[in-house]
Structures are given as C-alpha cells and as structure tokens.
Amino acid sequence: MTSSEYDRPALYVEGGWTEPAKGASYEVIEAATGEVFATTALAGTDDIDRAVAAARRALTGPWARLRPAERAQLVTAFAGELDARRKTTAALVSRENGMPISLSRTVNGSAPGFITRYYASLAGDLPDEESRPSPTGGDTLVTRQPVGVVAAVTPWNYPQSLAVMKVAPALAAGCTVVLKPPPETALDAFVLADAAEAAGLPAGVLNVVPGDREAGVHLVEHPDVDKVAFTGSTAAGRAIAETAGRLLRPVTLELGGKSVSLVADDADLDLFTGKLLDVSLPNNGQTCHAATRILAPVGRYDEVVEAVTATVAGLRVGDPLDRATQVGPLVSAAQRERVLGHVERGRTSARLTTGGGVPDRPGWFVEPTVFADVDNSSAIAQEEIFGPVLCVIPYRDEDHAVALANDSAYGLGGVVWSADAGHGLSLARRIHTGTVGVNHYELHVNAPFGGVKASGLGRELGPEGLASYLVTKSVYRG
Template identity: 55%
Template sequence: MIDYDSFYIGGDWRTPATATRIEVRSAATEELVGSVPEGAERDVDDAVAAARRAFDDPQGWARWDPARRAEVLERFAQALESRAAETARRVTVQNGMPITLSRNFEGGFPPVLLRYFAGMVSENPQEESRPGMLGGTSLVIREPIGVVAAIVPWNVPQAITFLKLAPALAAGCTVVLKPAPETVLDAFLTAEAAREAGLPEGVLNVVAGGRELGAYLVAHPGVDKVSFTGSTGAGRAIAETCGRLLRPVTLELGGKSAAIVLDDADLASTIESFFAATLLNNGQICWLGTRVLAPQARYQEVVDTISDLARSLAIGDPLAESTQVGPLVSARQRDRVEGYIAKGKAEGARITVGGGRPDGLDHGWFVQPTVFADVDNKYTIAQEEIFGPVLSVIPYTDEDQAVAIANDSDYGLGGSVWTRDGERGEAVARRVASGTIGINAYANDPTAPFGGIKASGIGRELGPEGLHGYQQLKTIYLDPPS
C-alpha cells in the first residue's frame, strides 16, 4: 500500500481541507494499492495562492536568470532519475502500461524534457532588439506567462505531465498540477523529487481530484494559463471557460488517426514499428493509428498480417518483462471498449481476432487485441475514439481515396504512412490533415511540435513552440536619442 495524507503546496506537505480520499486499484489485480487525499476547492485556492506568491516575488523564480533555473531543473531531472524505477512501477500498477514501456515513457522521458527545455532557455536569448522603420528601436521580450494550471490524464501520466512542467518551469512559470484520479501515486512521487531538487516553494504544487475540481482550477481567477490533455468533450468545456475569461489555453485532445498502408508496403519487415504506431500501451494513446487503410488489391493480405500480429501479442501481468499488452485502466474503460466492439459487430464489421476477454485472466480489466475487417469509414468504430486495443481495417482503391478517407474524420492528431518509397510516403503524408504524421514509424521527438487540428486540440507541445506556449511577448519601444 502506498498512502499519502497531504498535498504538496507551497514547497511543503499540507493537510487537506477534507478527509475524503481517492482510492487507487491495480489495473491487473483490481486490488487496492494506495490512496491519497481528494482535494476540495480550498486546497486549490491554497495551491494557486502559493503559485501566485512564487510568481509575483520580485526576487523569485520568474525573475531568476535562465541559467540559474536550469541548475535547479538539472537537480530535478536527477531526482526523477533516482526514482525512475519506482515511477515506472507505480504507473504500470495503476494504469496497466507494460513495464518495458513505462521505463522509457514514464521513467526516462521526463528528465530528457527537463534538460531539453532548460537548455533552450539558458542557451538562447529571450529578448531581441529590432531596428524600427520609424526611427526608433523595439526591444522584444519573451516573459513567463504566469501561474499555469496543468491537468493531465491517466494514460501516460508522467510523460504528459512533463510535456507541460518542463517548458513551463524553464520559462519561469509556476504550476498547479492536477493529476487524473486513476494515476495519482506517481504524481506525488514527482512532488517528492521536486522538493529534493530544491524547487523554490510554490513553484510546483500538486492537488488531486476529479473533474469538478479540475473545472474549479480552470476557472480560478489566480490562473493565467491552462494546459490540458484529455478527451475532446472535456477540452471543449475548458475552451469555453478560457474563451470567456480570455485565458490562454493549450488543448491536446482525442484522435482517430489513420495508418495508410500503400500498395508497395512491406509490413512484415516493419511490424514492430507498426505495432508501436497502432496498439502501443494497450491502445490507450491518443495519437495511435487505429484506422488502418489498406489497398483493395492487397486487402486480405494486410488484414491477415495485422490479425497475425494481434494474435501473437503476449497478454498478461503488465509488470512482467514479456508482456506486450496489459489491462485497461479501469472497469469503466473496459466497459467502454467492449461497448464499441459490440457496436462494430452490430454495424456489420467482421472480427478476425479478439473481441472478448483473454482466457485465464480472471482478475484485471483485460480486453483481447481486436481487429475488425470489412469496415466502412462511416461506422462508429471508425469515427469515434475507442481508447483500447481495437483496430479497424478499411479498404481503399487508390491514393486519392486513401487520403480522402484519412481526412474524413473529426480528428487530426497523428497518423502514419507505410511504404518502401520514402519520397512517395512523404508526398502522401503532406496531404493528410493532421498535426503530426510519420513514415514507417511514429514518434514524438522533443525537438518538434506535437499537437492536433480540428477536434484534436489547440496549440502545440514540445519543440521551441512548446516553450513559447508558456511565454508572452512584451515590446519596449526605445525612442532614438535626439
């Protein structure tokens, strides 16, 4: 059991406003594994007030030289590295992510992001002088935007947390972090690392709670910017609030990306990359290519290859080294995925593999990797985000139709093109309406912007663009000397 009795606010552990608690259960065993306090509005008030004091301090974090902030962020990265194994274990226990993936995504990626953004602000000037056309000079300055409300989901909790924390802290912002109720134990471990690293009091604050508490935080008058990753429905509600308040917001939302298999593709030679781009993390990643577009002339071959892949995957205890597919995060999520499988069957799609629960796993929220063939792009399973290990294979006749099908979606977050001809793949990728897309692989590299279009969100994370989202511009006009 891992139990916490306090919230991390103002650089210390504080007693919560109420005795209500969030209980955490193992995705694989359904057993209770820990608990933390459930926040109330007063806890958010305290956290925002601490962040505001830290940001407004004339000698505080926002006014430090970027190189000085970078030194603290390096200590933060080291503190996270010393806890990487435990972070990965906690995430895997909570949400079912296979441990081999947790080590990379959850244990390894956050320190990389801290160092990347710390280097960016310390090595690059944050202001520039521009000669004017009217006789004077303009000094253009990038300043930290202020107090940030960071609200993260349960599927990749630590990596997504640091998509927000790393650039925000590097820019000089202060943060109130609200993790998802399903994955809170790792967030409290992050708070321990922040304290060990010597982040000044109030620079990072962690309060746990559900949707209502998140809504209260989003609308709090002490918040200057909101960064949210989660469902499109929740994102729309947050956008409405921020629009009314004229509050900057970054939204990384849902996806229903297309994996376009061209007629010259050799899936067998890239099957590991294909798995990573379509079924990684038990299908619980927003950018996965869950719509597989296959050429009509090779349709059955592609269906068979993907079905064989799904059939071969090792399902089981996510803490086991050999496991490739673990359980879903909760009983509710499993019910949701099973509901979509039932809809797919009812609409006329054909299951080639999976469709049920794996044999021999009587505990845990497992669903078999499932492949649907004979799918029309208008089917529910091809249009709505399922967030589980379910793929829909859709036929097309030529490249133009493949691109049209890929773009016939409310979403535009990820995607991939599979081909032996890199130039041809790039040409197709350029035509797909999506914020990101890969050729024979998919990755979120720290140096390049990540985010979606349409119902997949607003704004970008990673790259210099990710840092700019936590900065605001000020121009000082310098009148020429007389």
C-alpha cells in the same frame, strides 16, 4: 481503507505536505488485479484555492528574481531527481494504469528527466530581451516574460510524460504551476513533488493536487490562473476551451484522435506488422495518437487483413510488470466496459477476425481485437475507442485513401507505409493532421506535437512548447 507503502495522505502545496481541507481520499486500484493497492489524498476546491494562491505568491518571490541561467540550473536539478526515481516510477505507473513495463520504463521512467533537461537547456540559452532596429529610426526592445500561473490538468494514460510536457517548459519559462492529475494516477504524480522538493525548487513553484472533475473545473475557472494546459478527452477540451474563451485565457489542448495507418500498395508488410504494436496499439491502445484505422488497398486487402490479424492474435497479453508482456490491462473497470461496448457495436457492422472478448484472469483486460470490412463512416471507425481495437478499411486508390484519412473529426497522428520514402512523404503531406510518420512514428522532444480539428489547439514539445509559456512585450525607443 488500505495501508501500504504507496499511500499518499497529503497534498503538495507551497513546498510542503498538507492534508486535504475536507480529508478526502481515493483508493487506487491496481489495473492487473482489480484490487486496491494504495490510498491517495484528493483535493477539493478549497485545496485548489490554496495551491493557486501559493503559485501566485511564488511568482513574485525568489523564483521571479532568478536569471534564466539560474532557473535552468534548478530545472536541471529537478530533471536529475526525476532520473533518480525512474525505475520505481515506471513500475508504479504500470500498476496504476496497466502500461507494459517495457514501454513505461521509457515514457514514465526515462522521458521525464530527458524532457525536463531539454527545456532547461533551451531556457538557459534564451535571452530575456532583444533589440530590433526600426526601419523608421530607433528600435524596439522585445522582452520575454513568463505567462504566470499555469493550471496543468493531465490524464492517466501517459501520466509522467504528459505532466512533464507541461511542467518542464512552464518552469523553464519562469512560470509557476498547479498540477492536477487524475485520481487513477495520483500516486506517480507525487513523484514530481518529491523531485521538486529534493531539487530545491522554491515553495509554491510546483504544487501537486490530485482531484476529480469538480476540482479540475474549479482550477480551470480560477481567476488567478493565467494559462491552462490540458491533455484529455475532446469533450472535456471543448468545455475548457469555452471557459478559456470567455475569460480570454491562453490555453493549450491536446485532445483525442482516430489516426490512420495508410498502407500504400508498395508497402513492406513485414516492416508494417513489425511496428504494428508500437504504432497502432501502444499502451494497450490507450494512446491518443494510436493509428487504429488501417487503410489497405483493395488489391492487397486480404493480405493486409491476414497479416494484421495474425500479428494481433500473437501478441502476449499479461502482467504489465512482466517485461515480456506486450498488452496489459486497461486502467479501470469503467474503461474496460466502455471498450467492450464499442466491440459489441462493431460486431453488428464489421467482421471480427480476432479478439473481442475478455481473458479469464483478474484485472481490466480486453483481448486485442481486429475488425475487417469496416466502413469508414461506422462508429468504430469514427469514435475514439481508447483500447486494443483496430479497424481495417479498404481503399480503391490513393486519392480515395487520402479522402478516407481526412474523413475524420480528428487530426492528431498518422503513419504512411511505402517502400518509396519519397512517395510516402508525398502522401503524408496530404493528410490533414498535426503529426504524421513515414514508415515510423515516434514523438521527438525537439519537434512540436499536437493536433488539428477536434484533436486540439496549440503545440507541446520543441521550442514551440516553451514559447506557449512566454508572453512578449514591445518597448518602442526613439
């Protein structure tokens, strides 16, 4: 066992720090070195039970008696505490999962407080109830109430943002939360607990209990949980959906993707390649909405392949804590082996133009990789790789391009590149996906994010993200 300043030996339950019931712990590996750098407490099923019970008690305590504006003040204070920790949190995540610090400073540093403050403002302006006149006389009083105890199960790739996209609207709505982050990024999850404690959130309102798959299953199935919010793999999402269906429990699922980057015949390739890293390879490819299927017109195919290959080959691979690094390591040895397995299978069906190997350095690195002459029906074009691997696929005309874009089990993101914004928009409207950009792709806090098909159910962000943590009740009055 290690001993370091980053160690987290206790879980956060009911406003206090408590050791796991069975004393379980997990050694966190630094992605860039492959070495242990901290140890974290690991929750078992008994700890999950305690956390859910604490959240249930808090639901009827002082938290429940707050008016929306009062609750918004506490959530705003929580946002301020997240802001105060943003620099150290961003660096911590980069050590945990390999995210380049230039990206982590935004998505793990600045974004959590920004998102939380946004939901505090929405909740503060949201009326508890409204009267709707009836066409036959009288009226209906429509009330909004928190859905209850929320089980938030989050992944390791964007740990702070994806946790806050659940925690912030849930708290703003008046819910209580049991957050179960994965062991790989348990350390930064406790920053949320630190912020909650410092902000004065009542005991039990937010509980942080990192755990393995068994703990997650137990939480999702717990009889005292009222809603599940999950981000992760499609396979795990299907299992959660089956459980939620059996229990008739509300669920939000943000799952995998295999999004397209559709290069129209009139596209500006300088603009396209200039944004290639942000759109197709963010976070070392460990991004659910990454546009890893690049669709190129046959008339410009060689030009696009050359441009993509040159851009990817020129990316700077290195220490994620170095501000100049563009591609860092993957989160774990297991994830690297998984990605390399996809690369080896790709060699048998497509043409490797750059990458495909492992840099000679410690850590879980994979060279940024491009495959050309890819058939859209091949495994590397259909399966989510979750690493720095791109496929360039030719299309005959735009109808063919749209058909290829929609020929996927997934539907989460996508981008269309065209010199004519109106033309790009018309193509974007034809892609069957939950989100899509035109010459740009970036999540906006006030717009809903989520997928269709195997990419999930429900939406996060925007007012829609708050609505999913509220239930309405109609009181008919004569």
